[in-house]
Amino acid sequence: xxxxxxxxxxxxxxxxxxxxxxxxxxxxxxxxxxxxxxxxxxxxxxxxxxxxxxxxxxxxxxxxxxxxxxxxxxxxxxxxxxxxxxxxxxxxxxxxxxxxxxxxxxxxxxxxxxxxxxxxxxxxxxxxxxxxxxxxxxxxxxxxxxxxxxxxxxxxxxxxxxxxxxxxxxxxxxxxxxxxxxxxxxxxxxxxxxxxxxxxxxxxxxxxxxxxxxxxxxxxxxxxxxxxxxxxxxxxxxxxxxxxxxxxxxxxxxxxxxxxxxxxxxxxxxxxxxxxxxxxxxxxxxxxxxxxxxxxxxxxxxxxxxxxxxxxxxxxxxxxxxxxxxxxxxxxxxxxxxxxxxxxxxxxxxxxxxxxxxxxxxxxxxxxxxxxxxxxxxxxxxxxxxxxxxxxxxxxxxxxxxxxxxxxxxxxxxxxxxxxxxxxxxxxxxxxxxxxxxxxxxxxxxxxxxxxxxxxxxxxxxxxxxxxxx
Amino acid sequence: xxxxxxxxxxxxxxxxxxxxxxxxxxxxxxxxxxxxxxxxxxxxxxxxxxxxxxxxxxxxxxxxxxxxxxxxxxxxxxxxxxxxxxxxxxxxxxxxxxxxxxxxxxxxxxxxxxxxxxxxxxxxxxxxxxxxxxxxxxxxxxxxxxxxxxxxxxxxxxxxxxxxxxxxxxxxxxxxxxxxxxxxxxxxxxxxxxxxxxxxxxxxxxxxxxxxxxxxxxxxxxxxxxxxxxxxxxxxxxxxxxxxxxxxxxxxxxxxxxxxxxxxxxxxxxxxxxxxxxxxxxxxxxxxxxxxxxxxxxxxxxxxxxxxxxxxxxxxxxxxxxxxxxxxxxxxxxxxxxxxxxxxxxxxxxxxxxxxxxxxxxxxxxxxxxxxxxxxxxxxxxxxxxxxxxxxxxxxxxxxxxxxxxxxxxxxxxxxxxxxxxxxxxxxxxxxxxxxxxxxxxxxxxxxxxxxxxxxxxxxxxxxxxxxxx
Numbered sequence: 044x045x046x047x048x049x050x051x052x053x054x055x056x057x058x059x060x061x062x063x064x065x066x067x068x069x070x071x072x073x074x075x076x077x078x079x080x081x082x083x084x085x086x087x088x089x090x091x092x093x094x095x096x097x098x099x100x101x102x103x104x105x106x107x108x109x110x111x112x113x114x115x116x117x118x119x120x121x122x123x124x125x126x127x128x129x130x131x132x133x134x135x136x137x138x139x140x141x142x143x144x145x146x147x148x149x150x151x152x153x154x155x156x157x158x159x160x161x162x163x164x165x166x167x168x169x170x171x172x173x174x175x176x177x178x179x180x181x182x183x184x185x186x187x188x189x190x191x192x193x194x195x196x197x198x199x200x201x202x203x204x205x206x207x208x209x210x211x212x213x214x215x216x217x218x219x220x221x222x223x224x225x226x227x228x229x230x231x232x233x234x235x236x237x238x239x240x241x242x243x244x245x246x247x248x249x250x251x252x253x254x255x256x257x258x259x260x261x262x263x264x265x266x267x268x269x270x271x272x273x274x275x276x277x278x279x280x281x282x283x284x285x286x287x288x289x290x291x292x293x294x295x296x297x298x299x300x301x302x303x304x305x306x307x308x309x310x311x312x313x314x315x316x317x318x319x320x321x322x323x324x325x326x327x328x329x330x331x332x333x334x335x336x337x338x339x340x341x342x343x344x345x346x347x348x349x350x351x352x353x354x355x356x357x358x359x360x361x362x363x364x365x366x367x368x369x370x371x372x373x374x375x376x377x378x379x380x381x382x383x384x385x386x387x388x389x390x391x392x393x394x395x396x397x398x399x400x401x402x403x404x405x406x407x408x409x410x411x412x413x414x415x416x417x418x419x420x421x422x423x424x425x426x427x428x429x430x431x432x433x434x435x436x437x438x439x440x441x442x443x444x445x446x447x448x449x450x451x452x453x454x455x456x457x458x459x460x461x462x463x464x465x466x467x468x469x470x471x472x473x474x475x476x477x478x479x480x481x482x483x484x485x486x487x488x489x490x491x492x493x494x495x496x497x498x499x500x501x502x503x504x505x506x507x508x509x510x511x512x513x
Numbered sequence: 514x515x516x517x518x519x520x521x522x523x524x525x526x527x528x529x530x531x532x533x534x535x536x537x538x539x540x541x542x543x544x545x546x547x548x549x550x551x552x553x554x555x556x557x558x559x560x561x562x563x564x565x566x567x568x569x570x571x572x573x574x575x576x577x578x579x580x581x582x583x584x585x586x587x588x589x590x591x592x593x594x595x596x597x598x599x600x601x602x603x604x605x606x607x608x609x610x611x612x613x614x615x616x617x618x619x620x621x622x623x624x625x626x627x628x629x630x631x632x633x634x635x636x637x638x639x640x641x642x643x644x645x646x647x648x649x650x651x652x653x654x655x656x657x658x659x660x661x662x663x664x665x666x667x668x669x670x671x672x673x674x675x676x677x678x679x680x681x682x683x684x685x686x687x688x689x690x691x692x693x694x695x696x697x698x699x700x701x702x703x704x705x706x707x708x709x710x711x712x713x714x715x716x717x718x719x720x721x722x723x724x725x726x727x728x729x730x731x732x733x734x735x736x737x738x739x740x741x742x743x744x745x746x747x748x749x750x751x752x753x754x755x756x757x758x759x760x761x762x763x764x765x766x767x768x769x770x771x772x773x774x775x776x777x778x779x780x781x782x783x784x785x786x787x788x789x790x791x792x793x794x795x796x797x798x799x800x801x802x803x804x805x806x807x808x809x810x811x812x813x814x815x816x817x818x819x820x821x822x823x824x825x826x827x828x829x830x831x832x833x834x835x836x837x838x839x840x841x842x843x844x845x846x847x848x849x850x851x852x853x854x855x856x857x858x859x860x861x862x863x864x865x866x867x868x869x870x871x872x873x874x875x876x877x878x879x880x881x882x883x884x885x886x887x888x889x890x891x892x893x894x895x896x897x898x899x900x901x902x903x904x905x906x907x908x909x910x911x912x913x914x915x916x917x918x919x920x921x922x923x924x925x926x927x928x929x930x931x932x933x934x935x936x937x938x939x940x941x942x943x944x945x946x947x948x949x950x951x952x953x954x955x956x957x958x959x960x961x962x963x964x965x966x967x968x969x970x971x972x973x974x975x976x977x978x979x980x981x982x983x
Contacts, residue, residue, distance in 0.1 A: 231560045
């Protein structure tokens with residue numbers, strides 16, 4: 044008889060130990076998660092589909108539905124890809140398979156990863172395990188909520204402007220957006236190619252680091268990948284010699300809720316106690332221009348990336364008398380409101396006569412943001428701030444107000460534009476809901492931010508299990 | 514009365530004969546069953562990423578060097594966005610504002626010295642797939658019952674070469690293209706065959722009063738699938754434009770299809786809106802930065818180019834013969850045949866006329882045997898000579914059995930036949946005497962026919978001339 048498995052508490056690292064010591068079989072572990080999913084996912088709707096049988100001998104994993112999985116439907120949360128079954132694994136899915144990880148299922152996402160609440164999924168919103176009347180964040184709300192609710196030991200998400208870090212913050216777990224170019228995008232349904240990056244979600248910094256080590260590395264199928272330094276699993280529990288920068292604009296923005304600000308301030312004070320040197324710095328352009336810059340570049344690239352969904356080769360087709368009408372109707376019925384909005388924005392930004400004023404200008408601003416961060420990292424090893432200005436907000440609150448929704452990513456977007464790695468760790472509660480601390484590193488500085496995150500995680504001793512599920 | 518000068522620029526697409534496609538590992542081929550040479554990348558599946566073909570990048574550099582271009586230290590692929598069923602991603606990847614090769618020139622040898630044809634750019638791109646419109650009118654998409662797409666060709670590497678508007682006549686365009694084609698073929702980067710579509714040419718044509726340096730409105734001619742049709746298409750368009758200007762009209766910017774059957778131009782239906790391709794840098798690819806050493810190595814490896822060889826041969830022959838030999842890829846055989854003892858001019862004539870007419874592969878011809886035939890060409894019967902030429906490419910060919918045959922040179926035997934032929938063609942005789950000396954060949958031909966090709970044509974020709982001047 045296998046021991047009872049508490050999926051709410053079990054870390055991936057512990058699960059690896061159990062399997063290695065043969066205290067548990069992969070099938071038993073897989074079953075335990077399926078049971079948890081059966082128990083709680085009706086309410087949370089983290090999964091779009093699950094796999095009954097394990098396909099590996101290792102720890103189970105959940106993959107965001109933008110990650111192509113051979114033989115398993117991959118919809119990116121969109122009707123336009125309903126029924127689309129990839130003929131080939133994405134590189135990250137293949138690397139998970141090669142490491143023996145078994146696929147638990149595909150998690151919910153805002154359509155084409157466009158959103159900050161998972162409410163834009165064509166298949167219905169996911170819910171926050173801490174309070175199901177609230178959103179889990181997005182776009183990777185399904186993965187983040189699944190990890191916090193014990194429905195997966197860990198998961199992979201994708202981050203364009205905050206889609207890993209923000210849901211992790213809102214669900215009270217750990218999420219990493221790696222340096223651009225560290226993890227292959229081959230087989231990831233593209234949103235904005237110059238920003239998209241796959242990354243891990245877990246209960247601990249070490250789990251996240253371990254999963255990164257499985258999926259990272261140059262991929263001949265993605266020319267934008269590079270060789271990155273080997274991942275070091277963090278062990279140090281102090282922060283001696285670490286210089287932490289506190290960007291004023293990211294910590295004092297008026298949109299930040301007081302409870303969030305206090306929790307983050309406490310975490311920064313704790314870091315100082317652990318030996319870090321803490322100093323203020325400034326990123327004036329990153330915050331002032333980051334959001335508009337992002338909302339030109341990302342929709343511009345998206346408008347082009349989404350052009351392939353024309354009903355000609357795959358996905359549902361709405362028949363019509365002519366090619367043009369067929370494409371128009373297929374896209375009209377297949378895309379939800381948010382992709383349509385971004386296709387419109389992006390098409391406009393790239394149009395003749397507007398390119399220089401919008402897309403071209405945004406690229407220049409992006410260069411300034413990169414420079415500003417580079418300057419900050421001459422003085423600091425990592426930059427800290429809240430991940431999200433607010434805790435999880437009620438389902439429906441921002442759904443009708445795109446600008447309010449876009450503001451959810453105000454603090455994550457600057458480092459995304461700069462291509463830098465960022466970690467979100469839970470650092471406390473505000474009004475009973477988790478607050479995320481964002482730790483941004485220099486290019487390829489993953490090991491440094493793991494060290495910062497791990498030491499703080501130990502000292503903070505945050506309980507990642509939602510109070511209502513304890 | 515105004516004399517008009519044509520101003521012509523060409524856009525040439527060359528399909529590279531790399532083993533695999535531009536951005537994936539599918540084979541490049543001609544004639545495979547539809548949609549068998551495809552993969553997720555060239556079908557534009559979600560998440561599939563382009564990976565540039567290194568050979569294609571090397572070859573565009575090689576071609577650029579042969580066209581006297583500067584090789585860009587940094588070239589950038591862009592996306593050209595538009596919807597069409599043969600474009601699976603909804604965009605074509607093509608170099609745009611930063612092409613691989615710029616500012617070249619080709620020196621076209623002419624009787625008046627070298628004409629300089631500027632090369633504005635040569636850039637890499639991917640070919641579209643092939644669409645067949647079934648039903649409806651003339652194979653157009655409008656009104657078609659169905660469109661069938663074969664993606665085998667989609668993603669084949671293409672080089673687009675754009676000339677400056679430096680070409681001044683249809684004949685010059687043709688001679689430039691013959692020289693360019695031979696250059697491409699000798700570089701080994703493409704078969705450059707118009708009938709197979711591996712070489713495609715569009716012409717931009719305008720006219721202006723001679724002596725002026727203005728550039729008037731130009732039109733574009735497409736759909737010409739041989740060098741002769743290109744020349745005819747340009748001629749027809751030049752005449753049409755002169756007619757328009759001289760009748761007080763105005764040439765309108767327009768695209769025409771050339772119909773080879775009727776020799777006429779048909780205007781394409783004007784588009785309702787202007788094209789806006791919304792170009793932007795392809796974020797899935799990094800810039801092409803060929804190393805200095807590679808460029809220099811390719812430069813030193815360039816073979817002696819056809820234009821240089823024409824100028825070299827011109828010293829030994831004349832421009833026309835030199836051009837025919839070089840652009841036909843026949844000059845090496847000519848050199849070896851002359852080396853084996855054949856007369857220069859006679860060898861050139863035999864190779865350019867008899868050998869090419871017989872469709873013999875010049876690469877398979879033993880020069881020493883050809884030299885013997887060239888020397889014996891007047892001595893042996895015409896029929897035997899023709900047969901020998903046609904068999905030159907056969908393995909183990911020897912000229913000796915043919916050389917043993919003697920042509921009939923006996924005037925006593927030939928005179929009555931000549932007399933009979935002249936009697937039977939009184940009209941031609943009268944015309945010849947009236948000054949149409951070109952008819953000599955006709956009479957000689959008739960005698961040759963009468964003697965089953967056994968007569969010595971030189972003797973016959975003398976006899977005919979003698980009789981007619983009597």
